[in-house]
Amino acid sequence: xxxxxxxxxxxxxxxxxxAFAPALPSAQLGTPTVPVQIDFDYDVAIVGLGxxxxxxxLAFHHAGSRVLALDNSAQRIDTIRAHSxxxxxxxxxxxxxxxxxxxxxxxxxxELLARAESVIICVPTPxxxxxVPDLTxxxxxxxxxxxxxxxxxxxxxxxTTYVGCTQxxxxxxxxxxxxxxxxxxxxxxxxxxxxxxxxxVSHDDxxxxxxxxxxxxxxxxxxxxxxxxxxxxxxxxxAAAEMTKLLENTFRAVNIALANEFADxxxxxxxxxxxxxxxxxxxxxxxxRFMPGPGVGGHCIPCDPHYLLWQLKTKHVEAPxxxxxxxxxxxxxxxxxxxxxDVLSDAGRGLVGARVVVVGVAYKPNVADLRESPAIEILAxxxxxxxxxxxxxxxxxxxxxxxxGILTATSDPSSFNADLVIIHTKHDWADLSWISxxxxxxxxxxxxxxxxxxxxx
Ligand SMILES: NC(=O)c1ccc[n+]([C@@H]2O[C@H](COP(=O)([O-])OP(=O)(O)OC[C@H]3O[C@@H](n4cnc5c(N)ncnc54)[C@H](O)[C@@H]3O)[C@@H](O)[C@H]2O)c1
Numbered sequence: 001x002x003x004x005x006x007x008x009x010x011x012x013x014x015x016x017x018x019a020f021a022p023a024l025p026s027a028q029l030g031t032p033t034v035p036v037q038i039d040f041d042y043d044v045a046i047v048g049l050g051x052x053x054x055x056x057x058l059a060f061h062h063a064g065s066r067v068l069a070l071d072n073s074a075q076r077i078d079t080i081r082a083h084s085x086x087x088x089x090x091x092x093x094x095x096x097x098x099x100x101x102x103x104x105x106x107x108x109x110x111e112l113l114a115r116a117e118s119v120i121i122c123v124p125t126p127x128x129x130x131x132v133p134d135l136t137x138x139x140x141x142x143x144x145x146x147x148x149x150x151x152x153x154x155x156x157x158x159x160t161t162y163v164g165c166t167q168x169x170x171x172x173x174x175x176x177x178x179x180x181x182x183x184x185x186x187x188x189x190x191x192x193x194x195x196x197x198x199x200x201v202s203h204d205d206x207x208x209x210x211x212x213x214x215x216x217x218x219x220x221x222x223x224x225x226x227x228x229x230x231x232x233x234x235x236x237x238x239a240a241a242e243m244t245k246l247l248e249n250t251f252r253a254v255n256i257a258l259a260n261e262f263a264d265x266x267x268x269x270x271x272x273x274x275x276x277x278x279x280x281x282x283x284x285x286x287x288x289r290f291m292p293g294p295g296v297g298g299h300c301i302p303c304d305p306h307y308l309l310w311q312l313k314t315k316h317v318e319a320p321x322x323x324x325x326x327x328x329x330x331x332x333x334x335x336x337x338x339x340x341x342d343v344l345s346d347a348g349r350g351l352v353g354a355r356v357v358v359v360g361v362a363y364k365p366n367v368a369d370l371r372e373s374p375a376i377e378i379l380a381x382x383x384x385x386x387x388x389x390x391x392x393x394x395x396x397x398x399x400x401x402x403x404x405g406i407l408t409a410t411s412d413p414s415s416f417n418a419d420l421v422i423i424h425t426k427h428d429w430a431d432l433s434w435i436s437x438x439x440x441x442x443x444x445x446x447x448x449x450x451x452x453x454x455x456x457x
Contacts, residue, residue, distance in 0.1 A: 040152075042068040042105070044224065045116035047141055049076060049106075051196045051299070051369065052158065053122035054085055055203050057104070058094040063204075063228040066103040068116050077106055086368040086395075088199050113148040118224050120156045121145055122192065124299060126371075131306045131326075133162065135169075142169035149179060154186040154220045156210075160245050160304050162311045166238040171213055182214030188221030189238045191245030197366035207231040211241030249304040250322055255290040256301070257325035260332055263292035263446065267456065274446050294424050294444035294457065295332035295374030297363025302329070302372040333374040336422065336444055336457060337381035343442055343455050344420055352386030357410070357418040359432065360425030361393045368395040375399075375424045379407065390416045395427065423448050 045068035046057040098104035181187040190210040212218035266273040361375035
């Protein structure tokens with residue numbers, strides 16, 4: 001079944017169990033909190049195998065679930081099969097065993113969704129160049145899941161989105177097919193909180209929040225997530241679960257903007273910002289440590305608050321603090337360029353013709369994710385001002401620059417003879433020993449204390 005026109009789809013009843021998926025040994029099954037349905041071939045299907053979906057699929061498989069791992073990109077499936085996906089070491093180990101196991105099926109075949117007892121959607125929810133939510137991918141994925149939905153199935157949306165989205169794209173679309181959430185099948189929303197590249201907190205240990213269309217939907221979604229997650233916090237609506245994620249990431253955006261502003265204030269008053277933050281962080285309550293930086297990247301903080309701001313516009317609700325925070329964050333890479341110009345000028349030279357190398361271009365340490373990375377804007381801004389730029393990042397071989405052209409990572413940054421080194425992202429294992437003690441270094445991370453002639457952003 002390939003059409004995505006949900007309104008014309010007939011209601012499909014449960015698919016018959018096929019022979020390929022033998023029951024797993026009981027030791028591998030974990031402790032299911034609801035009776036296991038025996039007429040589905042897969043316990044859970046994961047739609048979208050990116051930074052969220054692949055670790056989620058592996059967590060379920062590790063917990064003993066039969067997993068259908070679905071991605072519509074053949075390239076992504078090849079990358080996963082070739083063990084080249086950007087994963088933490090533990091997930092790499094999980095992937096090695098999953099790919100050899102009959103209870104883990106990697107596919108692009110959406111028709112198999114009808115054979116899954118639960119379907120989890122984890123596809124991207126970006127914003128466009130006008131900072132308006134781009135729901136194209138999410139709409140297509142939801143339409144596909146709705147078109148293939150069967151009675152008794154649980155559909156769980158985890159993509160970050162606006163409040164009311166699960167109702168609009170899944171519950172209402174299902175009802176057009178004559179399927180009522182809470183009666184014929186089950187629908188819930190659970191925001192994802194994974195922190196790619198962070199090995200300190202295991203994905204399985206991060207509590208999940210979930211809200212369902214009805215109490216029955218809640219119970220089933222909670223039981224599903226408990227197969228791998230150590231704790232699940234239930235809220236009593238889809239909307240509350242959707243809003244929880246928007247609060248979490250808006251909270252981060254606002255606090256990062258505040259940390260950036262404090263860094264600028266401390267520089268103006270000639271105070272050491274890191275010492276001030278370290279000191280404030282000793283307070284055991286009422287303070288949470290946020291570090292200033294070169295801006296924010298990735299698929300969450302630069303995007304998610306815009307889902308809220310966009311939605312509020314239609315209600316004529318103002319959110320000036322959030323808007324201001326997002327504006328400050330968006331302007332931060334430009335400040336890096338300005339600061340680079342100033343420090344070079346203090347050293348008696350301009351940006352025109354200066355040689356500037358950027359260290360680390362991924363949006364954060366230990367990931368190969370360049371989405372929304374401030375480094376791209378910084379490199380482009382420096383180049384626009386006449387600088388000759390290079391970068392070093394073992395995880396990012398090349399960058400497509402705004403306005404065209406490809407910039408390839410330098411393998412020997414010391415031979416670039418930089419007038420200025422800008423530290424943007426420091427991967428845990430990255431070696432900075434090539435930076436000579438006499439080099440002028442602009443540390444936008446505020447963390448590289450060992451660099452001798454460090455200038456802070
Ligand atoms: N990346 C993070 O750190 C993070 C953290 C928390 C929440 N989130 C949220 O999770 C969601 C997913 O983000 P991500 O970073 O994993 O995205 P991603 O770009 O890394 O991966 C998405 C995957 O979905 C696949 N896909 C797209 N449409 C599909 C379809 N119709 N059917 C099957 N596969 C499809 C893509 O090919 C891709 O492999 C977003 O809403 C994001 O905001 C992300």
